[in-house]
Amino acid sequence: MTRTRYYTATTIDGYIADEHNSLDWLFEVPGERDSDEPEGFADFFSGIGAFALGATTYEWMLENEEMAAKPEKWQRWYGSTPVWVFTHRELPRIPGVDITFVQGDVRAVHQDMAAAAGDGDIWLMGGGELVGSFADEGLLDELVLTVAPVTLGAGAALLPRRLTSARLKLTGVQQRGQFAELRYAVG
Numbered sequence: 001m002t003r004t005r006y007y008t009a010t011t012i013d014g015y016i017a018d019e020h021n022s023l024d025w026l027f028e029v030p031g032e033r034d035s036d037e038p039e040g041f042a043d044f045f046s047g048i049g050a051f052a053l054g055a056t057t058y059e060w061m062l063e064n065e066e067m068a069a070k071p072e073k074w075q076r077w078y079g080s081t082p083v084w085v086f087t088h089r090e091l092p093r094i095p096g097v098d099i100t101f102v103q104g105d106v107r108a109v110h111q112d113m114a115a116a117a118g119d120g121d122i123w124l125m126g127g128g129e130l131v132g133s134f135a136d137e138g139l140l141d142e143l144v145l146t147v148a149p150v151t152l153g154a155g156a157a158l159l160p161r162r163l164t165s166a167r168l169k170l171t172g173v174q175q176r177g178q179f180a181e182l183r184y185a186v187g
Contacts, residue, residue, distance in 0.1 A: 002114045004122040006131045007044055007144040008158070009179070015155035016128055021056055023064070025150045029178050040176050044144065048081060049120020050113040054130040055087035056156075062092065071095045082116045084109055086130055106133045132161040135186065143168070143184040146176060 082098040134140045172183035
């Protein structure tokens, strides 16, 4: 059964980017920038059949990782896994990548993603507001949070929704270098 999972890095105080949409705080964690992929990511991504992200996250990838100019980077990290980008504006495509630009109701898009994922899961890469839209519709099954030893005090919230302990069940805790990985089932 396909699960919809939010896998992301976050600060101790619950931000996924600073107030300028920068991830510099993440790459300052010792060992993080030296690696092509965070510890545990390969295992996680091996079970993913489709994924989604918001326009701000996509634009960050275009600008900071130069994905449009270096599509081989995308292929190395995400292979041929289909991706949906939620946006209200025209965005450039990454050559050779199976990208669907969408807007509106996440329920219909979720159905298309689940069909494309086959036996794999759906990864909600970010941002928090997009993931919140899936949570609002009861379409979020798991949170996988890698908590960095950083506080920002402001920025883009991890998940700008109220999810109480009645909906969340801790299913795993693991240390990954300087990060604490927390897994929660969402009910």
